[in-house]
Amino acid sequence: MNVIIECIYRTPKGVEITFRSDEMQATQALLVAEDLEKIGRAKNVIFIDRFDSSWTIKELKGYLKGIETEPHNVTVYFDGGFERASSSSGLGCVIYYEQSGKSYRLRRNAFATELVSNNEAEYAAFYLSLQELEILGVHHLPVRFIGDSQVVINHLSEEWPVIEKDLSSWADRIEAKMKDLGIQPEYELVPRKANAEADRLATQALNGIEITGTSEMEKY
Structure with a gap:
């Protein structure tokens, strides 16, 4: 599944902008989002798939874990x-x-x-x-x-x-x-x-x- 990351990104000087990534595989998007959270500059992180469904980090982790052993x-x-x-x-x-x-x-x-x-x-x-x-x-x-x-x-x-x-x-x-x-x-x-x-x-x-x-x- 491919998704887009959407979040509010905060610069070191406190300026907030809405960030929207290119489409990428969900597993890669999850790694990027977790890295953004670690450095403390992203909030309200969501993932949007091609059908306009949105997922939180927790929801996407659960989904990927659930389908891991299935095709x-x-x-x-x-x-x-x-x-x-x-x-x-x-x-x-x-x-x-x-x-x-x-x-x-x-x-x-x-x-x-x-x-x-x-x-x-x-x-x-x-x-x-x-x-x-x-x-x-x-x-x-x-x-x-x-x-x-x-x-x-x-x-x-x-x-x-x-x-x-x-x-x-x-x-x-x-x-x-x-x-x-x-x-x-x-x-x-x-x-x-x-x-x-x-x-x-x-x-x-x-x-x-x-x-x-x-x-x-x-x-x-």
Whole structure:
């Protein structure tokens, strides 16, 4: 989770100003805030997340302690591909997360034959990632979803209306699943080359290569 530090900063000459930091990881923000308190120049320290929720130092410490042994700092890459000649689809997702002080990468793909367009395959890949998050036990956390599908990202972020009936049905399923898991989504649209890993998984699924696995990573 990323947050902004906000506090009243007092200079050595007694001048008080409102200080607002850049966005940073909550663990780093906590260290900075504790250091500011030690030197006695900050008061009314709060942390503000991307959903405008505010936290005191005590509350943020408690929150971070509570999620330490659960998957957190979750980022999802998703991609779907549709092969018109065979009416088949490949779905891929990559999930990065932290748990118990370690970083992990989960990769998963799937082959599908019941979809009818590339946009539907992209939606199905997004839903596949939600199913994996549910299996992981991710709940009541902010999650970043990154993809190269303008349709999916702009639909789910409500930048574009969902007109097509089939896609509307997928959007409803996704929103219901996220509500059930308590996931607070953050969406990011990226160029296809920035989504290469999920794209590769989708292509491998189309070629009959099944990938399922989790590996430990260096801290990212």
